[in-house]
Amino acid sequence: MGQKKDLTGSERSKIVRYLAEGCSSLKIAKLLKRDHRTIKPFIQNSQQGRKKRVDKPRRKITAHELRKVKRAAAKMPLATSLAIFQSCNITGVPKSTRCAILRDMAKVRKAERRPPLNKTHKLKRQDWAKKYLKTDFSKVLWTDEMRVSLDGPDGWARGWIGKGQRAPVRLRRQQGGGGVLVWAGIIKDELVGPFRVEDGVKLNSQSYCQFLEDTFFKQWYRKKSASFKKNMMFMQDNAPSHASKYSTAWLARKGIKEEKLMTWPPCSPDLNPIENLWSIIKCEIYKEGKQYTSLNSVWEAVVAAARNVDGEQIKTLTESMDGRLLSSLQRKVAILVADLFLYCF
Numbered sequence: 211m212g213q214k215k216d217l218t219g220s221e222r223s224k225i226v227r228y229l230a231e232g233c234s235s236l237k238i239a240k241l242l243k244r245d246h247r248t249i250k251p252f253i254q255n256s257q258q259g260r261k262k263r264v265d266k267p268r269r270k271i272t273a274h275e276l277r278k279v280k281r282a283a284a285k286m287p288l289a290t291s292l293a294i295f296q297s298c299n300i301t302g303v304p305k306s307t308r309c310a311i312l313r314d315m316a317k318v319r320k321a322e323r324r325p326p327l328n329k330t331h332k333l334k335r336q337d338w339a340k341k342y343l344k345t346d347f348s349k350v351l352w353t354d355e356m357r358v359s360l361d362g363p364d365g366w367a368r369g370w371i372g373k374g375q376r377a378p379v380r381l382r383r384q385q386g387g388g389g390v391l392v393w394a395g396i397i398k399d400e401l402v403g404p405f406r407v408e409d410g411v412k413l414n415s416q417s418y419c420q421f422l423e424d425t426f427f428k429q430w431y432r433k434k435s436a437s438f439k440k441n442m443m444f445m446q447d448n449a450p451s452h453a454s455k456y457s458t459a460w461l462a463r464k465g466i467k468e469e470k471l472m473t474w475p476p477c478s479p480d481l482n483p484i485e486n487l488w489s490i491i492k493c494e495i496y497k498e499g500k501q502y503t504s505l506n507s508v509w510e511a512v513v514a515a516a517r518n519v520d521g522e523q524i525k526t527l528t529e530s531m532d533g534r535l536l537s538s539l540q541r542k543v544a545i546l547v548a549d550l551f552l553y554c555f
Contacts, residue, residue: 217244217252225252271311275300280315288321324480331477338475339538347531350443350472351402352484353395355413358508360387362496369499381501390509393421396484397442398528399521402430406509413449415456427464439465445472447482481534483527490523491515 217225221242228238235253239246271279278298286294291308295301303311327335361383371377381387391413394403405425411417431439444466446452461471479485494515495508502508 215244215248217248222252225249229253271300271303271307276311276315279311283312283316327477331475335475335478335481335538338473338478338481339535342472343535343539345443347528348398349441350445350528350531351395351397352445352482352528353393353402354447354482354484354488355407355449356392356394356488356491357389358392358492358495358512359389360502360505360508362492362499362501367499378499380499387502388505390505390512392509392512393425394484394487394516395426396487396524396528399525401487401516401519401524402426404512404516405429409505413451415451415454415460418451419457419460443470443472445474445482447474447479448476481531481538483530483534486527487519487524490519494518 221244224242225238228241233241235250236246238253239249242249275298279294279300282294282297283289286297289297291305291312294312295303295308361381367380390409391407392404393407394401394405396402403425405421407413407421411421413421434442444461451457458467458471461467475481491512495511502511
């Protein structure tokens, strides 16, 4: 009989079963044909049970140190607990204690995403808000492109997993498995599109204008009345394919020029209401962490989600433009008041 060979998994399970039947360690050793000195340590360790955890006393933090930690956390919102305590010259504090102290005064949150706006950008946004303050936004066609991938955003594949249950398996593919470029527009309570950009086509000035000709102008714009075309204003962002001289001249030949083509401030996706439409569609097609196996399937999901968006939702988005303009102007008033206050005092 072997003396130094470790017990296998099946032998361990048999030992537990024999113990439940009331067999002694000697009898179990004979049944398994193993040395008693190999069986006995396993039985003793299994019968001892789990040792109780002894909580060590936390390092005491003074009120003065707590105030220093609170100030450091406010100055360094994205720093780790170790970096915050090191900036306060507080050492010897374990991670569990640091996190417990910070949880009493703060909460772990993600940083908010905003477009990078410098002073020039802010001034141009304010000038844009002044220019279109009296515009009837129900006659503006808001357009934009969106790319949808087969896998969707990584951070959305989360959910409540029951205790004892395994998390579902997700495919991992480079670049989200590839994607589809979608163009659409909204005006008043109507959705224009969505239209799919042909796979493999890079949108430069020429391909963008050809795409508008084949989709927007042929399938939607030509069906509208002359009075509608006369009053409609076309909005697009400052992407290179949109704002180039070629695209501007091409749109002018189509009758979209001067006051009918809205100027757009730089770095201002938050002012475009169609961005909210993209969020609605993405929440629908990627709900419950759904993934797709082909580009055609994700395109069909986009079309189905767009059809489910009713006119009231679109009208709510287009009517929100007055509030967006006012918020841009209010920021300017707040800045002027702050500058005046500093000048006087």
